[in-house]
Amino acid sequence: MELLAVLAMAFYLLAAFACVHNLLNPQNQGRRYGLLAALFALALHGLWLFDTVVMVPGQNLSMLNVASIVSLIICLLMTILVSRFNVWLLMPVVYGFAGLLLATDYLLPSYYGMYLETRPAVLLHIGLGLMSYSLLVIACLLAILLGFLDNRLKKHKLTNLPAMPPLMTIERYLFRLIFVGVVLLTLSISSGLFFLQEMFSPGKAHKAILTILAWCVYVGLLWGHHRLGWRGRKVIWTSVAGSILLTLAYFGSRFVREVLLG
Template sequence: MIVISVLALAFYLLAIIASLHLLLSAKPTGQHKLFACVAFALIAHAITLGAEVTQTNSGQNLSMLNVASLVSLIISTFMTCAARRFNGWILLPVVYGFSALLLTASALIPSRYITHLEAHPQLLLHIGLALMAYSVLMIACLFALQLACLDRQLKSRKLSQLPAMPPLMTVEKRLFQLISAGLFLLTLSIASGLFFLEDMFAQGKSHKAVLSILAWCVYAFLLWGHHTRGWRGRRVISLSLIGSAILTLAYFGSRFVKEVLLN
């Protein structure tokens, strides 16, 4: 697994170089090299992560770093498949960089959080929906940052000359599409938790549910303001970043304290 991890890291680094070359070149050429490197990186990442999660016979190791690595794998896969349609080339170096960083951290910092998904299939459904919702909303966060950069350049009249830089209106449209999809998945995740998890609001776990619901309210408020009041620009960007911060705190806050700071 160490060899495969090193290969995944190497291909991620090659993908970062290829994506930067694609951004800086006068013509968007060399996409096949980028996709080849990413394909090998994603396959090696998935194999490594699968081994990390199933390394024990007593359950699945869903430690914070393993879960974060899984989220980065989902985001990298989605962004690679949607780069052309979403015109998100400029985000690829950031996405692949985070995947490489989390893959390295997961390999170098061993941690354990054993669960038994085979005995609780409803928990698998809840976790799956939660991870998909978080991944989509984190991609929306990246688009919000990209929108903020474009908005700032437009107002300062210093438009980027990068050929792969998308129009501001396109980024804004994709941002709302992603937030809508993420909010739908988050709704299903919260509903599945309320339906299947009896201890969702138990002591020591209630903060996750409360923060997740608070994040849901922020995203719902954002979409309501956009559709009824025509909110755009900085207000949308700020609310999107606030929602992603609250959701990250809900998913990883207590786990970070228990598994990293106190371990």
């Protein structure tokens, strides 16, 4: 299984390098090789996570394992997304970060056992939460890309960048992702309120509060865009703020408990 992790890291590195090469050589027609390397990395990463997380009985949902699962979901969705329209500027960061997280998880193994096979409601809650978080992180990346391209456009420096989709296209995909992410986040919060009695217990209440605050931020963003026509920096900074709140909710206390105090 160690070989799977090493090979996945190598293919992530190869995919990131191929994406950088394609960005520096826009006339190059070898993008499919970068995507092929990414697909190998995703498959190997998934197999390694399955062996690392799924145990009999129970599951090892340590902070790094969960972060690695999120990075796998983000890479998979971004690989699908990049084939629909050009967001190649983001792909070296996405693949590189996934490889870095995988390397960290491989080198610093930790354990946080759960038994989700006996608690399907908790499995549903966690699954919805991870999917919503992944989508909203991708939305945050698109928001940052939107801000970068808008800044370059104002300075008339877009000519030396590879072909990119129109800003309106990026913005449209951004709000679609935020909408779907908010729907899944709403279902995740609702499932927690209905099925998890300990959701607001001492030691866990801060996670619920931060998650609900992030939900309010995203709902406010959608409302502001629909009713008040919010665009530009308001959208970018609000999206980043919501992503930071969710990251603190999902990983803040786990980082303190498993890394700083572990």
